[in-house]
Amino acid sequence: MSTSPKQALPLAGFRVIDYSHFLAGPYVGRCLAALGAEVIKVERPGTGDAGRQHAWFVGEHSGYFLQQNMGKKGLSVNTKDPRGRALMKRLVDSADVFVENYRPGALDKLGLGYVELAQTNPGLVYCSISAYGHTGPDSHRAGFGLIAEAKSGIMQMVGNPGEAPPLLRISLGDMYTGIHAVAAINAALLGRVKSGRGQHIDMALYDTLVSMHEYAVQCYTLSNGQEVPVQTGHDMPNSTLYGVFRAQDGDVVIAAQVDDAWKRFAALVEHNGGPAGFGSDTRLHASAGRNAHRAGILEVVKPWVATRPVAQMLKMLDGIDVPAAKVQRIDEVLADPQIRARGMVVEQEHPVLGKIRLPNLPFHMSGCDTSIKQVAPELGEHNAEIAASLGFDAAQIADMQADGVLYSK
Numbered sequence: 349m350s351t352s353p354k355q356a357l358p359l360a361g362f363r364v365i366d367y368s369h370f371l372a373g374p375y376v377g378r379c380l381a382a383l384g385a386e387v388i389k390v391e392r393p394g395t396g397d398a399g400r401q402h403a404w405f406v407g408e409h410s411g412y413f414l415q416q417n418m419g420k421k422g423l424s425v426n427t428k429d430p431r432g433r434a435l436m437k438r439l440v441d442s443a444d445v446f447v448e449n450y451r452p453g454a455l456d457k458l459g460l461g462y463v464e465l466a467q468t469n470p471g472l473v474y475c476s477i478s479a480y481g482h483t484g485p486d487s488h489r490a491g492f493g494l495i496a497e498a499k500s501g502i503m504q505m506v507g508n509p510g511e512a513p514p515l516l517r518i519s520l521g522d523m524y525t526g527i528h529a530v531a532a533i534n535a536a537l538l539g540r541v542k543s544g545r546g547q548h549i550d551m552a553l554y555d556t557l558v559s560m561h562e563y564a565v566q567c568y569t570l571s572n573g574q575e576v577p578v579q580t581g582h583d584m585p586n587s588t589l590y591g592v593f594r595a596q597d598g599d600v601v602i603a604a605q606v607d608d609a610w611k612r613f614a615a616l617v618e619h620n621g622g623p624a625g626f627g628s629d630t631r632l633h634a635s636a637g638r639n640a641h642r643a644g645i646l647e648v649v650k651p652w653v654a655t656r657p658v659a660q661m662l663k664m665l666d667g668i669d670v671p672a673a674k675v676q677r678i679d680e681v682l683a684d685p686q687i688r689a690r691g692m693v694v695e696q697e698h699p700v701l702g703k704i705r706l707p708n709l710p711f712h713m714s715g716c717d718t719s720i721k722q723v724a725p726e727l728g729e730h731n732a733e734i735a736a737s738l739g740f741d742a743a744q745i746a747d748m749q750a751d752g753v754l755y756s757k
């Protein structure tokens with residue numbers, strides 16, 4: 349990537365109200381902050397975002413919260429109180445984007461639904477994230493990423509046949525919905541340049557995961573319902589050879605599913621103790637043939653990998669340009685020179701915790717540095733500054749603070 353002169357971050361000058369909790373909404377706010385927007389995180393008084401109580405903890409601080417809320421300002425206001433609601437209305441009128449991930453209807457009850465806010469700010473891009481979306485028979489229901497993973501059909505295809513599916517340990521539903529929400533918000537902001545109008549973006553965790561199926565939906569629809577994908581363990585039935593294999597001292601993944609890569613791989617196996625004729629078996633040279641003979645291929649490849657150390661395996665596969673990798677632990681990931689070179693961990697100076705290191709977002713842009721230096725806010729940290737910027741005088745701010753409408757620790 350070229351190192352052209354630094355430009356302003358692309359969303360500099362845009363104000364985002366991040367009225368969100370847990371993961372999906374906060375992740376959107378974090379991405380928009382990385383891209384340069386001023387992001388104001390709004391939390392309920394007292395406990396704030398439930399993410400503040402989510403492990404993993406360092407001292408009294410939740411790493412979960414620190415990660416998803418870096419780069420934001422903190423406002424804690426009781427929006428059930430008329431004064432808090434009035435403050436929020438003024439804040440939203442000054443904003444370009446509003447992001448929320450509460451149960452559908454919760455914000456309407458607070459007078460913070462799209463229809464009401466758009467009356468005074470028609471340019472507002474308002475993004476709702478919910479489990480099921482704002483329409484349909486399940487729209488009123490609460491939910492989490494795990495619920496969407498189960499309902500979407502993804503979970504049912506993962507793991508060993510006959511066993512309960514494993515938990516993925518990243519919240520696919522939340523993260524993928526957040527990523528799509530960022531794309532839709534940025535498109536709506538671009539569209540607003542021409543139309544002058546904002547719009548309501550209604551994202552659902554369940555929709556997102558159904559849309560993410562790479563082949564399962566088409567497998568069912570294009571076979572007119574004849575084929576329903578099932579659990580297949582450690583490799584792909586329709587993409588041979590592509591899977592996870594146990595080596596002598598660890599696990600490796602091998603991606604030899606493209607015809608030319610397969611031929612190189614099969615020849616390597618044959619010339620290093622594999623069965624004679626394995627490399628020249630023309631039945632296996634095209635993808636369809638390999639899928640048809642997958643079981644026989646696995647019978648050769650599994651023991652071949654199992655008798656070799658990971659490092660030797662990777663060297664051999666690298667030598668024939670077949671993509672492969674060790675299944676790495678997190679300590680190995682963070683020590684990886686590639687990850688270091690890409691700056692995928694950001695270091696921040698926290699007022700209480702000192703230096704902290706957290707994962708970076710994957711934006712690498714030639715004109716600007718999107719690494720977030722500012723740590724996540726304490727609950728209500730910027731209350732007074734934000735209220736003052738909205739025209740509330742010192743006495744009004746003090747009153748709201750005394751009554752707990754504005755809350756800080």
Ligand SMILES: CC(C)(COP(=O)(O)OP(=O)(O)OC[C@H]1O[C@@H](n2cnc3c(N)ncnc32)[C@H](O)[C@@H]1OP(=O)(O)O)[C@@H](O)C(=O)NCCC(=O)NCCSC(=O)C(=O)O
Pocket residue numbers: 370371372373390391392393398425426427428449450451454455457458477478479489490491492493494519522
């Ligand atoms: C996360 C939830 C399941 C939590 O459900 P609920 O228990 O119903 O909501 P909560 O109690 O958290 O919050 C609702 C109440 O808080 C009130 N509320 C909110 N903000 C405020 C402020 N600022 N002041 C006063 N009151 C407030 C709001 O009006 C509601 O009041 P009342 O109306 O009076 O109750 C739901 O919000 C949801 O389905 N969200 C959409 C999907 C989603 O993002 N899921 C979590 C992803 S994280 C995840 O999956 C993962 O980590 O993995």
